[in-house]
Amino acid sequence: MSKKVFIRPGTPDDDNRDYLPERIKGSDIVVNENGNNSQPYPERLREYRAVLDEDGRIVNDPNAGIAGVWYEYVPESFDPAKKTPLVVSLHGGLMTGWGQCIYSSWSILAEREGFLCVFPNGHTNRFWQMQMFPTRDGTKPPPLAGLEIPDPAPTIEENTDCNFLLRLIRHMEEKYPVDRGRIYMQGMSNGSGMTQQFSRRYGYLLAGAACSAGSCRLRPYLDKDTRALLNQGGPLAVWESHPENNGYGNADREAEARTVRESRYYWMRVNGCGPMPKIRIEGEANMAFYMDGKAPYVFNDIKLRDHGQALDEAFFYWDYLFAGTRRAEDGTLLQEKTPLSTEGDAFAAAFVPGLKTVWWKNEVTQLSAAPVRWQKLKYHGLNGGELVRGEYTCVPVRFLAEMAGGTLCVSEDTLSAVVTLPDGCALQFARGSIGCMIDGRMRAMYCEALHREGELLISVEWFARAVMGWTATECGGVAYVTDHFAELSAFMADLIRDLLTDRAFPENFIDEALQDRATAL
Incomplete structure (x- = not known):
């Protein structure tokens, strides 16, 4: 990087609806549209x-x-x-x-x-x-x-x-x-x-x-x-x-x-x-x-x-x-080495409900139980109807403890568990309860703790945001958790799902392309 550079201010033309306004040429006019933003x-x-x-x-x-x-x-x-x-x-x-x-x-x-x-x-x-x-x-x-x-x-x-x-x-x-x-x-x-x-x-x-x-x-x-x-x-x-x-x-x-x-x-x-x-x-x-x-x-x-x-x-x-x-x-x-690293996110996990695999530290790893997509419902006073107030990806507490670098202590009947974080903070979870006991103080999670395959599952979104201060982002049925600002997008969600279902690079991709006649208009 040999020289400092800066962005020059321009005169916005917010009323423009042309693809390429000819009057821009040679001027300081700038346009901003969600597919094209210009500089002077x-x-x-x-x-x-x-x-x-x-x-x-x-x-x-x-x-x-x-x-x-x-x-x-x-x-x-x-x-x-x-x-x-x-x-x-x-x-x-x-x-x-x-x-x-x-x-x-x-x-x-x-x-x-x-x-x-x-x-x-x-x-x-x-x-x-x-x-x-x-x-x-x-x-x-x-x-x-x-x-x-x-x-x-x-x-x-x-x-x-x-x-x-x-x-x-x-x-x-x-x-x-x-x-x-x-x-x-x-x-x-x-x-x-x-x-x-x-x-x-x-x-x-x-x-x-x-x-x-x-x-x-x-x-x-x-x-x-x-x-x-x-x-x-x-x-x-x-x-x-x-x-x-x-x-x-x-x-x-x-x-x-x-x-x-x-x-x-x-x-x-x-x-x-x-x-x-x-x-x-x-x-x-x-x-x-x-x-x-x-x-x-x-x-x-x-x-x-x-x-x-x-x-x-x-x-x-x-x-x-x-x-x-x-x-x-x-x-x-x-x-050769580039100015910015291509090693990927050092700390990130991606989950797909129903799949017992997770994208963790840029590898596919097995989970102790498959994540569950869970809805938080309102149904009182609706005459038998219901409203979905929230939808979350619930993952094994065991894996969340690993992500946080903590330890896990599970009850003999596997219906409750305590996660102790590296700083000594203790979090206790129990099947069917929306409450989490944090060092003797109860806090409500996004939804109740689930019990599947002998494992407790809680909302990864709540744990990431409320407990660890991480980013949790969801798109297309894929949840992505990392330690910095990130917004998961649709085609990356497709790619991650392929990674977790052993379709990262199928041998028969040419045959599939020839069979599919609906690829484009």
């Missing part, structure tokens, strides 16, 4: 329009190359005497290169790190040319905002946008002292799809790729005859971010969960990753690090986020992955 237009962002030949040189003859528009950001901290990393960042559909710059934080991060950024435009109607349509039957989708989506090229080698990106990278290499072992690509939505597409074919040119709000179904990337994964780019450090409320291109949450899962399996297989990640939840960022393969893969689910990219994502990409990833001259992908 950077003063150092420069627009270029030119025709590039195969070697990336600017030529005057439009028939001798590909015409394109791109935006370069050269930070004040750039040192022309040093080899410098390059980030190629791709906009979403209906956007532009300058829009991608202000809807991301790459230019801010570039000032801190001194690297170069380039933000190109897609060539057709503000779209990138994809090799398949995101529809269930492969038919062309209707226009978006009145603009036609470009048809696929006959082959990826004939794809106009892919070819222009190759030329633009060469152009930047000739213009600046680019470190060819540290070229990274990132994209959002349609730009994420292009990043995926480029990486599968030309990934050997990159040190890393990051994809936001653009998971890819597995079916288009399978050989029709052999059912092998289609990939010519080889193992690549890949980060995939999934907005929890993304929705785009999928029939429903279940269909999107399958798409997210298939995209994860694809890169796990290509990169040779093992099935067990290290999980870290940092606020709303739900990350799973697969670092044990030929190349790392990082899964990220962003709580409550809608379709788009989060403003801080570039910092996550860099500090957790890109800063430690580079290619040697022989093309070998090298992974």
Whole structure:
């Protein structure tokens, strides 16, 4: 980290409802929508329009190359005497290169790190040319905002946008002292799809790729005859971010969960990753690090986020992955220590009611009894009816004592128990009682203590919050407990459930993808 950076204030345009208001360009106007938050237009962002030949040189003859528009950001901290990393960042559909710059934080991060950024435009109607349509039957989708989506090229080698990106990278290499072992690509939505597409074919040119709000179904990337994964780019450090409320291109949450899962399996297989990640939840960022393969893969689910990219994502990409990833001259992908640890949460447990397994210290461990999802009811005065006032995950007191580093003393009939914490505080629980005796003082829990399989169970949410001061968060029937601020999100809950049911990386995932025809719209 070479330079201190700061966020510039902007003029909010809260009444705006356009996807990319054109008046933002060159101004300090900012917009804030749950999928896209912007920064003021950077003063150092420069627009270029030119025709590039195969070697990336600017030529005057439009028939001798590909015409394109791109935006370069050269930070004040750039040192022309040093080899410098390059980030190629791709906009979403209906956007532009300058829009991608202000809807991301790459230019801010570039000032801190001194690297170069380039933000190109897609060539057709503000779209990138994809090799398949995101529809269930492969038919062309209707226009978006009145603009036609470009048809696929006959082959990826004939794809106009892919070819222009190759030329633009060469152009930047000739213009600046680019470190060819540290070229990274990132994209959002349609730009994420292009990043995926480029990486599968030309990934050997990159040190890393990051994809936001653009998971890819597995079916288009399978050989029709052999059912092998289609990939010519080889193992690549890949980060995939999934907005929890993304929705785009999928029939429903279940269909999107399958798409997210298939995209994860694809890169796990290509990169040779093992099935067990290290999980870290940092606020709303739900990350799973697969670092044990030929190349790392990082899964990220962003709580409550809608379709788009989060403003801080570039910092996550860099500090957790890109800063430690580079290619040697022989093309070998090298992974070094990153500024932020990828070891996962040192203290965290995840429970699923009905499963006798728990995610504890980044491993699957057995419980003495399966957790129970229990409802706290009101029924007096309702003429036989009832109201649910609370719903909690009850787990064995035995395991909670272990989490707290305490000791457990159970009565002979197993109907009551005392947990003694490391500081000497004693907590007594009894079957059927909502009360907990804490050093001689009774306190009511969220719900009564249960007795299952010869074990006492109490609400893990109450124990975590009221007794230990931990964080307890729940989503999709999964409860996650840790010692810091965390918000469990839907796709991470799906991943954890897969870990606890021995479906972390099923051998038959390709067969399942081929059988499932409801993955996307």
